Amino acid sequence: METRWLLGDYGPDLSVPKRKRTARSEAGRCWVGGVVGRVGFKKGAAGNFVPRVAPADGRLTDGWGVRTIRFAVTAFALPRTPTLPGLHFRLALCVLSVMGLLLSAQAANKTRYVILVTTDGLRQEEVFQGAEEILISKQYGNVGKTNELKAEFWRPDPKQSREVLFPFLWGTVARQGQLLGNRALGSEVRVTNGRNFSYPGYNEFLTGIADPKIDSNDKVLNANTNVFEWLNTRPGYRGKVAAVVNWDVLPWVLNGPRAGFPIWSGFDVPPGTRRLPVPRALDEMVEHSKTLWSGVLLDTFVRYAAFHAIDTLQPRALYVSYGETDDWAHEGNYERYLRSAQGFDRFLADLWRRVQSTQRYRGKTSLVITADHGRGPAPVAWKNHGREITDSAYLWMAVIGPDTPALGERKGVPLVRQAQVAATVAALLGEDFNAASPQAAPPVAEVLPR
Ligand SMILES: [Zn+2]
Secondary structure: OOOOOOOOOOOOOOOOOHHHOOOOOOOEEEEEOOEEEEEEEEEOOOOOEEEEEOOOEOOOOOHHHHHHHHHHHHHHHOOOOOOHHHHHHHHHHHHHHHHHHHHHHHHHOOOOEEEEEEEOOOOHHHHHHOOOHHHOOHHHHOOOOHHHHHHHHOOOOHHHHHHHHOHHHHHHHHHHOEEEOOHHHOOOEEOOOOOOOHHHHHHHHHHOOOOOOOOOOOOOOOOOOOHHHHHOOOOOOOOOEEEEOOOOOHHHHOOHHHHOOOEEOOOOOOOOOOEOOOOHHHHHHHHOOOOOOOOOOOHHHHHHHHHHHHHHHOOOEEEEEEOHHHHHHHOOOHHHHHHHHHHHHHHHHHHHHHHHOOOOOOOOEEEEEEOOOOOOOOOOHHHOOOOOOHHHHEEOEEEEOOOOOOOEEOOOOOOEEOOHHHHHHHHHOOOOHHHHOOOOOOOOHHHOOO
């Protein structure tokens, strides 16, 4: 939080005679750094004025801070007397309460590092129910050895199936963090750009804006500011932001030249983009392995580059995107899709283990995990996604870190929009992305400190 001191009046309007006072003239307020806590008074049944806490104006970096100032101001307003010494007394208390607010706001979040990890087009069906039996077939999933694959990935109980496929999500995140998006339990995470394909999706969660103008995957520099670009301008973050991505269009989505932070994609980046340096051997292997798809690599290279970025840059904000899941699904290869999904989970587990074994990151790192879009349902539409496939708007989201209440698989929570991811990444760090980008959707309160 920036500390820009600006103290205002506090207490009632003393120019109003006592008997003529109204709730309006009784209002007291105090300011700090553009943050306003206000306490008003309403007339009680006995004719006295009772403190009434109005919503705080302005913005704070976190909801806890807002509550703090409300409680502090309310508490200190109680012994009010309409005398000049009384006013001075309350003014002093106001200063103290605001100082307390600043200290507490800084101490509220333990997160000092955030890593956003996504995988392209991984369905919420697999995340919450595991492998689908009907797709482990020659007919619908192009699977050769169906019995072997079924023995490996499928269990009669969907809860066991999902644990087999995603041991980190269901073994660690479900115990220490949160998973959102299981519609059967009243939790829905949605793409809200209406397109349900990649550029609009990456834009939505990286910039917080579901932008109707974005309607193709063309390599066009994004007009919207992403949360990593903004963090890179914040005190303490410059040079500590990076992205390692597995899709050749993503450096355009991130607007590399304007964003300024280093990016690695294994492909050409827009002119003016800072490239994240990786060992030459990696670039060479990537160069000679582009045999599967035109704009997507095997995720193993991204995994290596991501760990390299952590070791060499020690980023405070890192974005890592996996890409295989979408391509294997488009090919209708359910076995490869499952193995890529499992590889994604394994990366998350190794990443989490790595940060917890590093003094710098241990206990101070939050992971935010999601996807750019969902896919259609089994047995046929699962291969695809897009505007006409309504189910591909359903998403999932997982968060683990020192500030996220360990509530596991969430039930009966408000709708989460994909656009809320950007501000959530910032809010975990105690940063207010919405102050810089008012169009961006607000953070997901469920995964932030209570
Ligand atoms: Zn796709």
